[in-house]
Amino acid sequence: MSELLKGNAVIGQSGGPTAVINQSLVGVIEGLKGHPGVEKIYGAHHAVAGIVKGDFIELQDCTEDFLNKIANSPSSALGSSRDKPDAAYCKRIFEAFEKNNVRYFFYAGGNDSSDTCRIVNELAKEEGYELRCFHVPKTVDNDLVLNDHTPGFGSAAKFVAQAFMGDNLDNRSLPGIKINIIMGRHAGFLTAASILGRRENTDDGPHLVYVPEAPFDESKFIDDVEKVYKKFGRCLIAVSEGISDKDGTAIAAKLQENVETDAHGNVQLSGSGALGDLLSDLIKDKLGARTGEKLRVRADTFGYLQRSFVGCVSEVDQAEARQAGRRAAELALSGDLDGSIAIQRVSDDPYKVEFNRIELSDVAAKTQHLDTKYVVDGCNICDSFKKYLAPIVGELPEIATFTFDK
Amino acid sequence: MSELLKGNAVIGQSGGPTAVINQSLVGVIEGLKGHPGVEKIYGAHHAVAGIVKGDFIELQDCTEDFLNKIANSPSSALGSSRDKPDAAYCKRIFEAFEKNNVRYFFYAGGNDSSDTCRIVNELAKEEGYELRCFHVPKTVDNDLVLNDHTPGFGSAAKFVAQAFMGDNLDNRSLPGIKINIIMGRHAGFLTAASILGRRENTDDGPHLVYVPEAPFDESKFIDDVEKVYKKFGRCLIAVSEGISDKDGTAIAAKLQENVETDAHGNVQLSGSGALGDLLSDLIKDKLGARTGEKLRVRADTFGYLQRSFVGCVSEVDQAEARQAGRRAAELALSGDLDGSIAIQRVSDDPYKVEFNRIELSDVAAKTQHLDTKYVVDGCNICDSFKKYLAPIVGELPEIATFTFDK
Structure with missing residues (x-):
């Protein structure tokens, strides 16, 4: 196992909000909190738009009670963005990460967001900068490939x-x-x-x-x-x-x-x-x-x-969105891994799902019908x-x- | 006290449905069931349109369990109507009542419905036909005069x-x-x-x-x-x-x-x-x-x-809609009375309301702003x-x- 990667984490919420995207946010925070590899947990204000401006809020000291209230609230509590970063924009994201010693990046969103994750991740690899990138699935449209269904x-x-x-x-x-x-x-x-x-x-x-x-x-x-x-x-x-x-x-x-x-x-x-x-x-x-x-x-x-x-929220959806966030944090902290979390069904009766890691390139910019x-x-x-x-x-x-x- | 008025009852639901208009329907049924003055309890299919056609369903034998499910369901379970009866239409309503020995008429609706109630009631009086007419308030618009607020x-x-x-x-x-x-x-x-x-x-x-x-x-x-x-x-x-x-x-x-x-x-x-x-x-x-x-x-x-x-229902609204229906039935059975039920607030803190009888002519065709x-x-x-x-x-x-x- 590689040496423990130490640094800050950034979480962003992208695209159209959902009723449970804050569950995923809180799941990531819960998964990161107290881990020796994680110093600050930054929330990016308005997703990539906030990252490039360094507009962050610190989340590591939020109380459990407050986080639960956030988790139970609809819409993206950090603010979202409709920006679709091109290569130059992704470069600025990467530079902001370098500047702020960000080593863990979690991005909740649809297939456009997983593509942003993928591009930033490749940039980091090219530059030899160790960065763990995880996409956390989110879309009311349910159109991410390799997922049985998506949170939201x-x-x-x-x-x-x-x-x-x-x-x-x-x-x-x-x-x-x-x-x-x-x-x-x-x-x-x-x-x-x-x-x-x-x-x-x-x-x-x-x-x-x-x-x-x-x-x-x-x-x-x-x-x-x-x-x-x-x-x-x-x-x-x-x-x-x-x-x-x-x-x-x-x-x-x-x-x-x-x-x-x-x-x-x-x-x-x-x-x-x-x-x-x-x-x-x-x-x-x-x-x-x-x-x-x-x-x-x-x-x-x-x-x-x-x-x-x-x-009007599905309790199953709430729990799964939370778990998807938590799983992304656990995997990012477990070693040199990047990817997206996919909810995959194991059985219908009893209903059972797994939260599996898939490659960013396998989900990015594709549509499930x-x-x-x-x-x-x-x-x-x-x-x-x-x-x-x-x-x-x-x-x-x-x-x-x-x-x-x- | 006058001799007990014996005959059948008709309940109708008029105008735009609400989430609790079936609570009022069930409240009326509960108030009538088992009373010696009431033989059949007819539900009018599509309100006045059903009355003039004699399109009724018998409600007196519905189980408590089924009625509770109906009460908890939105929209008008009997079917509604947008017909606004004129004098000739009201005459046909009255004739249908005579023909079916209807002595109790309950009509849930807004201010147009209370006006229908009023006209039919006056027709009955002119003809010397004893008929108890009660309007049960209902409107999401909350625009009935003399009411603090209306069910729905x-x-x-x-x-x-x-x-x-x-x-x-x-x-x-x-x-x-x-x-x-x-x-x-x-x-x-x-x-x-x-x-x-x-x-x-x-x-x-x-x-x-x-x-x-x-x-x-x-x-x-x-x-x-x-x-x-x-x-x-x-x-x-x-x-x-x-x-x-x-x-x-x-x-x-x-x-x-x-x-x-x-x-x-x-x-x-x-x-x-x-x-x-x-x-x-x-x-x-x-x-x-x-x-x-x-x-x-x-x-x-x-x-x-x-x-x-x-x-997404207000529990207070549900309970009040039920009570308004029950109160209408009780008053109709209590003696020679007609009218509309008005929810009137007694105090804000603790919140307390009364269900008072008001005259049909006082609420009919008027708008509260x-x-x-x-x-x-x-x-x-x-x-x-x-x-x-x-x-x-x-x-x-x-x-x-x-x-x-x-």
């Missing part, structure tokens, strides 16, 4: 499932066509979570589910809605913000005139009700013309509530998806309603 | 408060300008609830709150946002869907080209992200021109989640509103975050 997803999925359970009853009470737009640019996991509370052999919605993995066709969409509406007199629809046509063009981008893009070149999908409203208008016009009715069509876009709502075996006819998710999802989300509240004769 | 409001307020607690941390983590649109056509209570989780002496948002009670002026809005944005580098804004200009014209109506109206002649406000997106564009254009920045502006519309989300003493400079809600609101919502989760030096 379970809680967001619980929010979506509970929202649909209630909205299904709302739609049943005042029948009409209702569209709900759900986060997920490239992966449909979160949208698919809309079916979790759907009781079998009932008229429960969502009746239609559209994910980015299945090409979206406007005229098929109208046909799908018409079929359900004729059968139930209502229709509850889950739509991923990232639905795209057969050529891979996002419907949101096709329909919007003034498309805003972010630093990653991505079209703005969240923080706007445009896609829902446009699909709503489409149904009013096209289906309305067929039925001759003035249809009651409504659209809600769940937006940022999915990732930051206080008071929803297995299309779960997609039915391009417009629904089959109930077998629940077997995968249920243990990650945990128990849902029990609800009931009356059945009326037709 | 507390749970919706809790949802809004918890959403803002999380979104404030989200906005702090990835700074920008964020608008959240909240339900409330004429009354700003629910929008004002956005401040409940705001910790004093912090940079917590919402930083700006716009309610229908204060005239909305676009250019003042931009000035308000600019001030906050300069101070905090971010701005979290709560906007009521019903904000109107000084002439009383809804901003949503002014800005939308194709305005949809419902059976009550109301402009469609919910189920669309249009108002948020338009305010968002306004800030991007007008404030962006002033600052020369490409501003990060996002808008979420909380939509139907506010009234039907499963798993948020007291403008709570509105600060047309763009905020003062912290004293929390004293009124907190006991209705109950405890909020405890959250924490780090403070960085400026």
